[in-house]
Amino acid sequence: MASHWQWENAAAGAAAGLATVSFSHPLDVIRTRFQVNDGRSLNLPTYKNTPHALFTIARTEGFRGLYAGFYPAVLGSTVSWALYFYFYSKAKQRYLRSRDVLSPGLHLASAAEAGGLVCFCTNPIWLVKTRLQLQTPLEAHPYSGFHDALRTILKEEGWRALYRGLMPGLFLQVTHGGIQFTAYEELRKVVINVRTEEIGDNFSTADDLLDSIDFAVLGASSKLSAILLTYPFQVIRARLQQRPSIEGVPRYMDSWHVVKETARYEGLRGFYKGITANVLKNAPAASITFIVYENVLNMLKLRKDL
Template structure:
């Protein structure tokens, strides 16, 4: 009689038993403090800098449609919105933006710290740049899957122009979520998801650069890699890593914003790319990059400084 069947069954049972501690080890690196710290940083930075996000999106979708207001620059856009709609106009779409940014940053740090901790488990050596990149990309995909509907509502609310009363179809974030789901179904809530997946490379490149800069800087100072830096040092690392990521990956944001725009219809990512290239050339893929850099660089600095300090405080409290 062949022992193979018994051997196979035993192997399966051993695999099942060994997978349980494997899962437990992953969850042992999950820390609620990272979620709360990331959420705090995302909310603070979004509340301060939302008007620049509104400007960035309006420039990103400026494809020549008559209904769109015409702006000559960042200040002109902000001044025009202020004159027509006041402070409320500059903060149009802020609710989903706060929810989206807070949730995204919170989940991103939450997943990233857990994945990074699991990858590093049992090792004395630091993670490589590639491992930081992969950890951040995995965290980004998980985060986007959860938050994409919030970003769709933010884009729709930001693109409700005061001059065009017919486009004022959403009363707020919840109303937008309900109406998008009712009229467009789940696919409507996940418009822009594919370019968003490409956009996870943005976060991955940013976190990789941030980790590498911190490690090299601490190595230069001859101190441990996890030593706490001062606020200015965190700001410098965050700003450099953010600018690097923005310049490298910005076109996906234009593609995503145009897919989510309620005033135009595209059949998919390829259609957006083809029409943007045909009508606007390479410049079309970088529309809104200046207000984006002006917004996201300080936003990232605020987020990282708040995150590093809040997470250290919360984790310190639990020691």
Template structure:
């Protein structure tokens, strides 16, 4: 089977897997992002005391719909990211295998292949993640019914909503397209690439994840014995793929989480009169350490772990199953026409 056909299948499988996991676990991503930007400065969002308090406040004050803020760019970004990532990652692996004439790569070359794919994904999808972050950080306050109310009541309700950052004209982005237009108009192309440096640093996240995933998958496929790696490869079960995917994501998340916090702080829509402004990745890092200590670099890690472990398990499981399905269909078609 040609490399082009295999890369097409990797892209389809990766896109399907990314969309599935993003759709199922988006509420935890909203909570994580809101906790990441909590720096003690009074703003639009309330001061959440943790994951449970954030969930309770959002449901009580904004309703269940707020847990799906930024879903459109999240789905677009997840589909693009995983589709491009899996295709680019496998293309890089194939290139190194040809250069070295080896059927299986070492862990450092898996790391390098994943880093290449991650850097490409960052440059393409950063604008989508900026929009997602901005939409997730908007507070959608439930407005009282204004129909039939007096002008004073209506004006007072809208004024209060604006003060809280509710979705009224001139205050919030009205959706994905409106956010794109507003950022382009108000901040230019640079606005879409806020947080790119920590995003590129997060390339190490995907690289670590894929390296650990490949190594654990190989150990499981050959019953944990490196000596057996030239024998028949065992077909992994759904449970094994899920556990390996979750463990690889946990390892990468703990190692690279501070870069995610820095990225969220840089990508948020910030009032220029705010007492604390984040100007760059390095400035943000120093500011967090000085004002909040090392713990500030791990804000929101609980909902992040609760999200990324099942997300990675689902992503890799769906990816492997879609790949198996596509391989099977391709073989059937080939047999039918041969």
């Protein structure tokens, strides 16, 4: 029966991604602007902290500023989550053919495989999203939207520019997703085992032991552990994906250049710029993602069984 559920995983993932972005996008804009601000560029706005950034963007740029890059964010998140859950479930099923239970290592391998495939598919969308989020009213030649940005990048920089930040993005997808999903699966097992010991066998399936509050706590906890361990990759990717200067010269040449310059001028703190906005965005967002995903998936399974 499980082998026929791939499309349900994709549909549940897409719904989860859409709900997540709609809720948290302003914090994503703030996080991106903090990430690229190395203190050496006069063209980038400077904010004291997350509330100050939120207030300043709302005052100077309005609602559109807080939701800059919303379309590619929705598109990227919906496609990413749909593909991620689809590839993740396929990988788990492949490993389960030769064993009854997956080990933490195989959960990690499944998540890493899914993350890598998703990264190759969606990097151009995330690059456009980053550039739209970094636009301010002072921009000399701003992009008018997603399609204009895509056209302009292809015309001025070529198709290879769409894959700037791919390597840190690949590391981020593989490690972040792997850590998050492994933590989620293992914590989920712990909760189920504790509940089983408490109430015995008075339930039909393991899913009956968990509710939306459990999914919220598990999602937020697993996300927090992944953020703390992988956040520097996000900073490196964002800095690589900035729009080149008027002369067409990128601020950073490659990932190693970002690492050297950030460590030299900003130290360890530079690799964690914007992490407060990131945690505020992603911890509750992960809760929403897994609540929606688990409940939509259970609903689709029930309909299929009728």
